[in-house]
Amino acid sequence: MDSNSYLYKVLENNKIDPELYTKYNVKRGLRNADGTGVLVGLTRVGDVHGYIMDEGERIPVDGKLYYRGYDVEDLVYHAAQEQRYGFEETIYLLLFGDLPTKAELEEFSDLLGEKRALPNNFAEDTIMKVPSPDIMNKLARSVLTCYAYDDRAEDLSPENILRQSIDLIARFPTMVAYAYMAKKHYYDHESLFIHSPGKTKSTAETLLSLIRQDQKFTRLEAEILDLALVLHAEHGGGNNSTFAVHLISSADTDTYSAIAAGVGSLKGFKHGGANIKVMGMMEDIKKGVKNWENEGEVADYLIKILKGEAFDRTGLIYGQGHAVYTISDPRATLLRNKAEALAKEKGFYEEFNLYRTIETLVPKVFKQVKGSDKSICTNVDFYSGFVYHMLGIPTELYTPIFAISRVAGWCAHRMEEIISGGRIIRPAYKCVQPRLPFIPIADRK
Known part of the structure; x- marks a missing residue:
């Protein structure tokens, strides 16, 4: 049998009559007929508000995005008024549920700075020796490899998951930047430049300094990248990548597997791409x-x-x-x-x-x-x-920047699922394949 025959079998035996979705009232894409999402969970992390329902009718309203009950517009406004970067405050808010005091924010920012560097030999053995032409692919593999560097990888206590979350959030800019540099060197045949992440820079400043040969950037450049990170950090529990993290976390698997699943989802052109x-x-x-x-x-x-x-x-x-x-x-x-x-x-x-x-x-x-x-x-x-x-950022880094931001939301939702979920997520699928009598191999055509 040639490859076309095999492909024909695959195509024919995976087709489902579209009318059956209507017949069985299937919520395709986990959406109701009116386009609203099917309610499958509860969250305190984030809320996306774009319409109200009035007697069954969907009424459009100005969009609002809330992180832990706070309007994201207020987060952005006050960070700008106080002439500081806002992403670190956003991470703190999403993880801990409260706005940090000045002292708490400084301490948390210092903690992130201390954890930016990758484990010993990680860059050489994991990134440089096995580069990828796709940065999101390399990021997912790097996240999974972190498991091997963690003596408590399978510990599902909230304390340990919080530690793992902060480690990953801090390391994401470094893993992305190094994966990009490896790609440029091994696939684009350009000179290899690897900078050590600074301990005192914001996430936006860290990324810009790591991906630029001269490590230089303006304040405005860092501010607008910081804004992008704040705006992409969280978008409710129902977006594809965050739901993927909820789904995987509900099975009581490790943090690295759950976050890698989020990266895989975000990689798609219908989502982060x-x-x-x-x-x-x-x-x-x-x-x-x-x-x-x-x-x-x-x-x-x-x-x-x-x-x-x-x-x-x-x-x-x-x-x-x-x-x-x-x-x-x-x-x-x-x-x-x-x-x-x-x-x-x-x-x-x-x-x-x-x-x-x-x-x-x-x-x-x-x-x-x-x-x-x-x-x-x-x-x-x-x-x-x-x-x-x-900003002069190459196209192949657009989605990884999204991941650098959204990992904060993923980790917050994972913590919520572990603490309050309690049940493995297992929606129903109706099988519409007719029952068939078995045919002995000698009689098959």
């Missing part, structure tokens, strides 16, 4: 639209994309729309405002205005093509890739 799709689309738009200031020309090209006649022919305008947010994504709003300042500093203001034009036009274009009044807002992926591009 979405901003890469946005950047590809924007490059296509910049080539296809001659006058970026002509709204009519931009709108015409967006219509082509929506009709599947341009870019990747999927009919999707990436970075637009969200499963929960309806009128606005607060993360996108905060990042856009900071991106404008960076665009002026870096000479990208004309391109920034193109992003703003697209953001304004998409709802109108969507209504024109689809004939729908559905609320569509720009999501955080639309601007995050642009911000990283202005």
